[in-house]
Amino acid sequence: MFLTRSARLYRQSNNLLPLSSRALGVQSHTYATSSDAASLLEYGGNVTKGLGRVTEGIMTSGKGSYVEYHDGRKMLDFTCGIGVTNLGHCHPKVSKAAADQCMNIVHAQCSIAFHEPYLRLVQKLLPIMPHASLDSFFLWNSGSEAVEGAIKMARTVTKRQNIICMQGAYHGRTFGAMAVTKSKTIYSQGVAPLMPGVFSIPFPFWHQLGGTPDLAESEQVKQCLYQLDILLAQQTAPADTAAIILEPVLGEGGYVPAPTAFLEGLRAVCDKHGILLIVDEVQSGFGRTGKFFSIEYSGVRPDILIMAKGLANGFPLSAVVSRKEITDKLAPGSMGGTYAGNAVSCAAACAVVDAMHEENILENVNARSKELFSALKDIKTAHPEHILDVRGRGLMVAVEFATPSGPGAAHDAVAARTGAPAQMASRVAKKCIERGMIILTTSVYEVVRFIPPLNISGTDLKKGADIFREAIEEVIREG
Ligand SMILES: Cc1ncc(COP(=O)(O)O)c(C=O)c1O
Numbered sequence: 001m002f003l004t005r006s007a008r009l010y011r012q013s014n015n016l017l018p019l020s021s022r023a024l025g026v027q028s029h030t031y032a033t034s035s036d037a038a039s040l041l042e043y044g045g046n047v048t049k050g051l052g053r054v055t056e057g058i059m060t061s062g063k064g065s066y067v068e069y070h071d072g073r074k075m076l077d078f079t080c081g082i083g084v085t086n087l088g089h090c091h092p093k094v095s096k097a098a099a100d101q102c103m104n105i106v107h108a109q110c111s112i113a114f115h116e117p118y119l120r121l122v123q124k125l126l127p128i129m130p131h132a133s134l135d136s137f138f139l140w141n142s143g144s145e146a147v148e149g150a151i152k153m154a155r156t157v158t159k160r161q162n163i164i165c166m167q168g169a170y171h172g173r174t175f176g177a178m179a180v181t182k183s184k185t186i187y188s189q190g191v192a193p194l195m196p197g198v199f200s201i202p203f204p205f206w207h208q209l210g211g212t213p214d215l216a217e218s219e220q221v222k223q224c225l226y227q228l229d230i231l232l233a234q235q236t237a238p239a240d241t242a243a244i245i246l247e248p249v250l251g252e253g254g255y256v257p258a259p260t261a262f263l264e265g266l267r268a269v270c271d272k273h274g275i276l277l278i279v280d281e282v283q284s285g286f287g288r289t290g291k292f293f294s295i296e297y298s299g300v301r302p303d304i305l306i307m308a309k310g311l312a313n314g315f316p317l318s319a320v321v322s323r324k325e326i327t328d329k330l331a332p333g334s335m336g337g338t339y340a341g342n343a344v345s346c347a348a349a350c351a352v353v354d355a356m357h358e359e360n361i362l363e364n365v366n367a368r369s370k371e372l373f374s375a376l377k378d379i380k381t382a383h384p385e386h387i388l389d390v391r392g393r394g395l396m397v398a399v400e401f402a403t404p405s406g407p408g409a410a411h412d413a414v415a416a417r418t419g420a421p422a423q424m425a426s427r428v429a430k431k432c433i434e435r436g437m438i439i440l441t442t443s444v445y446e447v448v449r450f451i452p453p454l455n456i457s458g459t460d461l462k463k464g465a466d467i468f469r470e471a472i473e474e475v476i477r478e479g
Pocket residue numbers: 082141142143144145147170171172173247251252280281282283284308309
């Protein structure tokens with residue numbers, strides 16, 4: 001029988017047997033198992049080159065802090081799928097809530113009717129909001145979409161166009177989100193024009209101020225707030241400025257917590273000029289830093305709070321939270337989206353909030369955070385010439401290597417006196433993967449980031465820290 005190429009591929013990919021075999025009663029099966037997953041690998045060539053990947057092979061299952069690959073490799077996961085599966089892979093309560101919801105209603109479109117998990121989630125989120133004024137919710141799918149929604153909201157209600165963001169910020173890959181993303185050029189290179197009306201100031205991070213890791217925090221804050229003042233005087237008038245957007249812990253920019261004084265300074269400027277403060281907790285939120293939201297460490301009130309990632313532990317869900325006084329100004333129909341606030345994702349998120357409370361997740365984050373910082377600082381003490389900085393908050397932690405290259409190196413006070421091997425961060429991350437732990441780099445600097453599950457055991461955390469130390473020592477030996 002003649003089959004077109006696409007029909008052949010379809011049959012292959014679904015393991016459909018030839019018609020004659022089916023007629024003979026031979027059973028076909030439609031799901032890839034580990035043994036036949038390998039045969040799917042060739043289709044990787046049909047996946048866009050625009051996607052990067054840090055490990056080889058097919059991830060076939062995940063449980064708790066571990067994932068398994070088609071070839072039997074079991075890996076300790078210190079990425080949580082980039083800060084998403086914060087309660088570990090396939091948390092039983094979360095997976096069950098999603099599965100149950102699947103048998104009830106999957107798609108109760110948000111512009112057609114409310115569904116129960118949506119409203120139940122709002123009920124559960126209200127008491128954990130970092131400020132009581134945050135009482136109006138819009139649920140979407142991804143972090144980028146939530147950023148778009150927040151910008152749209154800010155422009156609509158202020159009737160102003162311009163947005164101020166932070167150097168080093170990452171807010172996503174859609175056009176508005178890309179415009180306020182300043183962490184790496186790769187995200188927007190060659191695709192201009194981006195959303196206009198975007199300005200940036202430095203974030204209090206010693207690299208951005210040409211300093212060293214010991215540059216006083218107060219000095220960094222002073223310089224950055226000064227830059228904001230002159231930006232508002234020289235480039236974007238307050239009357240044209242809708243919002244300031246920032247991550248309370250700079251993520252893709254290098255895992256740098258924003259000092260309280262900086263956040264307070266931004267709040268004061270916003271209050272003075274009627275500018276809205278948008279706090280992007282897509283990565284730092286939902287317990288990642290030891291409180292539900294990282295902004296809580298400062299006590300500063302956001303006008304708009306964005307969350308996603310850990311919110312539904314792997315099911316696509318994001319939220320834009322503001323106060324009714326603001327969102328009541330939006331015209332019905334101006335916000336929405338086919339899949340926005342999907343019922344299965346919302347059911348999963350409800351289970352996440354319950355598990356966070358019932359399993360004392362924040363306590364675990366704070367206990368494990370102390371252990372992780374202590375282990376990493378010991379490694380830094382043992383290798384002072386190779387490690388420049390250990391920083392972060394909760395279980396959003398980074399190590400920066402002292403590789404004397406990278407942006408601004410010619411002017412960098414640190415570069416002149418450091419001597420770590422080239423590309424140390426990516427080499428260390430690769431060695432960790434070879435030793436059975438997945439870990440990511442971040443930023444344009446030599447930084448490795450730790451994003452382990454928030455409920456990780458002390459034993460697994462130590463295992464990860466040991467693997468990291470061995471990887472560093474091997475890279476140093478190799479030079
Ligand atoms: C702080 C922050 N904002 C926004 C985003 C974009 O989220 P998404 O990838 O879900 O679009 C990310 C993703 O890493 C993020 O870390």
